[in-house]
Amino acid sequence: xxxxxxxxxxxxxxxxxxxxxLLGVSRAAVxxxxxxxxxxLGLEIHRVRGRGYSLASPLSLLNSSVISDACxxxxxxxxxxxxxxxxxxxxxxxxxxxxxxxLLLLAERQISGRGRRGRSWISPFGENLYFSLGxxxxxxxxxxxxxxxSVGLAVLRTxxxxxxxxxxxxxxxxxxxxxxxxxxxxLELAGDPAGVCQVVIGIGINVNMLHRASSLIDQPWxxxxxxxxxxxxxxxxxxxLARWLEHYLELHGRDGFCALRTEWEAAHxxxxxxxxxxxxxxxxxxxxxxxxxxxxxxxxxxxxxxxFSGGELSLRLRDDS
Ligand code: BTN
Numbered sequence: 001x002x003x004x005x006x007x008x009x010x011x012x013x014x015x016x017x018x019x020x021x022l023l024g025v026s027r028a029a030v031x032x033x034x035x036x037x038x039x040x041l042g043l044e045i046h047r048v049r050g051r052g053y054s055l056a057s058p059l060s061l062l063n064s065s066v067i068s069d070a071c072x073x074x075x076x077x078x079x080x081x082x083x084x085x086x087x088x089x090x091x092x093x094x095x096x097x098x099x100x101x102x103l104l105l106l107a108e109r110q111i112s113g114r115g116r117r118g119r120s121w122i123s124p125f126g127e128n129l130y131f132s133l134g135x136x137x138x139x140x141x142x143x144x145x146x147x148x149x150s151v152g153l154a155v156l157r158t159x160x161x162x163x164x165x166x167x168x169x170x171x172x173x174x175x176x177x178x179x180x181x182x183x184x185x186x187l188e189l190a191g192d193p194a195g196v197c198q199v200v201i202g203i204g205i206n207v208n209m210l211h212r213a214s215s216l217i218d219q220p221w222x223x224x225x226x227x228x229x230x231x232x233x234x235x236x237x238x239x240x241l242a243r244w245l246e247h248y249l250e251l252h253g254r255d256g257f258c259a260l261r262t263e264w265e266a267a268h269x270x271x272x273x274x275x276x277x278x279x280x281x282x283x284x285x286x287x288x289x290x291x292x293x294x295x296x297x298x299x300x301x302x303x304x305x306x307x308f309s310g311g312e313l314s315l316r317l318r319d320d321s
Contacts, residue, residue, distance in 0.1 A: 001082075002061075004033060005126070011058030011231075013051040041083075041109070041125040059126035060208060062106055063235040070239050071104055074246050076133070081107040083125075086114045088188050088202040091134035095198040096190065101136040106238065113204065116186055117312055121204050122216050128223070129205040129234055131241060136198055144199070146257025146295030148173045148187045149264055151201050154248040155183050156267055158241045159205070164227050168269035171288070171297050171315055175205075176269060179317075180222040182206055203241065207232050258293035265290045274318040275299070277308060284308075285318065 003022060007014055016027040023030065034045050034053055044056035064080035071078050077100050084090050084107045091105045107130045113121030123130050137144075152173035159167040159175060159182060166177045175183040183205040191197035206223035208231050224232045251259060265271060270288050277284045277299065286299030286306070296309035 008055045009059040009061055011055050013054045015052035058231050060234040061126055066235050067238055071242055076102040076104045078104045083109050085112045086110050087130045087132035088114055088200045091132040091200045092190055095134045101134050103134040105132045127209045128207045131203040133201045142253050143256040148185050149295040150248045150252040150257055150260050151185050154244040157244045161240055169267045170269055177222050180220045182222055207234055257295050276316050276318050278314045
């Protein structure tokens with residue numbers, strides 16, 4: 001499967017003969033295998049008489065040896081999976097089973113990708129980045145408050161380095177271009193936060209997905225490909241993200257989120273904006289003042305400053321129709 005995909009990932013036409021020669025099978029067997037790929041991975045393959053086969057949209061597959069070589073030097077072990085329910089769920093399972101940490105888990109696709117507030121995260125094959133870093137921490141030695149906001153900064157710097165200058169942050173850890181979501185962060189924790197615990201930092205970046213390909217997402221979104229105008233190399237993006245994440249984890253581990261607070265607020269797209277904060281049926285109206293030293297949102301509510309934190313909260317602009 002990998003061999004055919006590696007050949008077809010450029011989105012160009014390849015003849016049945018050349019694919020057959022690569023795999024050592026007949027032309028009829030090639031067609032069967034391609035049909036299997038379409039059905040099992042949800043890929044769209046064009047078949048044109050006289051030209052051969054091409055993917056409807058080019059792919060950028062992950063190069064696991066390049067990623068392992070780069071990440072092993074900073075002490076991370078790496079696993080790249082073809083398909084998984086959720087890289088976060090798998091990282092939690094592996095850590096619980098005693099796997100070595102830090103552990104970077106990547107997948108070409110997720111069947112049940114998880115988003116914040118119980119939402120699902122659409123994860124088509126080979127298109128976006130599904131990245132989970134599993135850590136084993138001593139809760140009293142590594143500050144957990146504000147960690148997801150520090151991770152948001154790492155993702156933002158990555159996207160900016162890739163050329164997406166318009167990206168910014170939305171509390172607590174969405175990365176947006178205008179009102180469209182480009183990336184998200186989901187932190188999951190197991191064990192005792194005050195003692196030994198396992199933390200999985202899950203990052204999803206919309207890389208090469210196009211609107212015509214996905215109508216399943218229930219909020220405005222964009223992708224790097226849409227922003228930059230070309231197919232982005234997912235391996236190169238992974239290496240840039242790993243480097244920024246290592247940098248911000250070091251800063252956060254040493255001084256906590258308070259050292260990054262001013263930088264975070266400077267990148268916050270909704271500083272000073274009138275917002276509504278939703279927690280289930282409850283809705284609070286206020287104006288964004290910023291964040292506190294633990295990453296909680298500071299709102300001016302009817303002239304009084306109040307702080308809010310928690311994974312179930314959702315922030316919206318008030319002038320959004
Ligand atoms: C959000 O809702 O904004 C957070 C999305 C996080 C998605 C990533 S993709 C890799 C990792 N595995 C998951 O199941 N979720 C996170």
